[in-house]
Amino acid sequence: xxxxxxYVGPALALGTLLVEPAHGLYRQSWAPRRQRHGTVNAxxxxxxxxxxxxxxxxxxxxxxxxxxxxxxxxxxxxxxxTALLGAVRDATLSGADAEAAAAPFAAGPWLFxxxxxxPAWPGSLAAPARSLPPEELLSLEARTDSAFVWALVLHRxxxxxxxxxxxxxxxxxxxxxxxxxRLNLLLTDGTAVAATAWGDTLWYxxxxxxxxxxxxEPYDDDPRWREVPDRTLLAASRTEVLLTPLEEPxxxxxxxxxxxxxxxxxxxx
Numbered sequence: 709x710x711x712x713x714x715y716v717g718p719a720l721a722l723g724t725l726l727v728e729p730a731h732g733l734y735r736q737s738w739a740p741r742r743q744r745h746g747t748v749n750a751x752x753x754x755x756x757x758x759x760x761x762x763x764x765x766x767x768x769x770x771x772x773x774x775x776x777x778x779x780x781x782x783x784x785x786x787x788x789x790t791a792l793l794g795a796v797r798d799a800t801l802s803g804a805d806a807e808a809a810a811a812p813f814a815a816g817p818w819l820f821x822x823x824x825x826x827p828a829w830p831g832s833l834a835a836p837a838r839s840l841p842p843e844e845l846l847s848l849e850a851r852t853d854s855a856f857v858w859a860l861v862l863h864r865x866x867x868x869x870x871x872x873x874x875x876x877x878x879x880x881x882x883x884x885x886x887x888x889x890r891l892n893l894l895l896t897d898g899t900a901v902a903a904t905a906w907g908d909t910l911w912y913x914x915x916x917x918x919x920x921x922x923x924x925e926p927y928d929d930d931p932r933w934r935e936v937p938d939r940t941l942l943a944a945s946r947t948e949v950l951l952t953p954l955e956e957p958x959x960x961x962x963x964x965x966x967x968x969x970x971x972x973x974x975x976x977x
Contacts, residue, residue: 907938
């Protein structure tokens with residue numbers, strides 16, 4: 709369920725990556741080629757991007773399907789950015805959160821998306837919830853599993869963790885509480901991308917001419933697309949991609965070691 713894409717590189721129009729490709733995110737909203745769970749991603753969409761000179765990203769989100777929004781098609785044609793994160797949503801459960809539940813979620817310089825689901829939400833995440841201060845739980849942007857996972861990631865980011873470590877530790881905590889959870893997470897700060905493959909597809913592409921794309925599935929048939937193995941952490945800059953295996957959480961009752969070291973922030977940009 710859900711499809712998402714992030715990019716860092718030379719400035720491009722949003723539509724170059726999201727709308728124009730034959731199998732881009734726009735088309736994936738009704739005809740994804742590699743989606744394992746769900747069929748139609750029509751429960752909201754969003755895109756976040758960065759403007760030169762402003763560290764905080766802008767967002768455009770809507771509760772309906774991307775194909776029904778003519779304003780977005782016009783915006784995507786002319787707005788250019790060196791970094792973006794876009795997503796189309798297939799809701800886990802029906803709810804009243806509407807636009808607030810659509811990725812990307814944002815805070816400070818970060819944009820975030822979750823492709824997956826947490827079974828038995830919210831009861832299954834009672835243990836991870838205890839790691840959050842009450843004010844952060846009360847400040848959830850939406851009452852969804854994805855918004856809660858974002859709160860866990862954001863708490864780690866604000867505590868000083870680099871992006872890759874924040875994702876890796878969050879995946880471990882959620883998977884320990886809900887072993888059947890699917891946790892493909894995507895995060896950018898406008899200069900780098902961190903992502904996890906955990907239960908669904910993830911691919912990356914070094915674009916001709918520069919830049920890196922990380923996506924749920926390829927938007928075209930370029931043979932240079934590479935699939936990320938399941939249970940893997942991806943860290944990408946404009947010119948490099950590093951893959952690190954993610955360890956499975958230990959069985960209940962066994963001590964929990966730290967996840968594999970994350971190195972996205974160690975890139976020499």
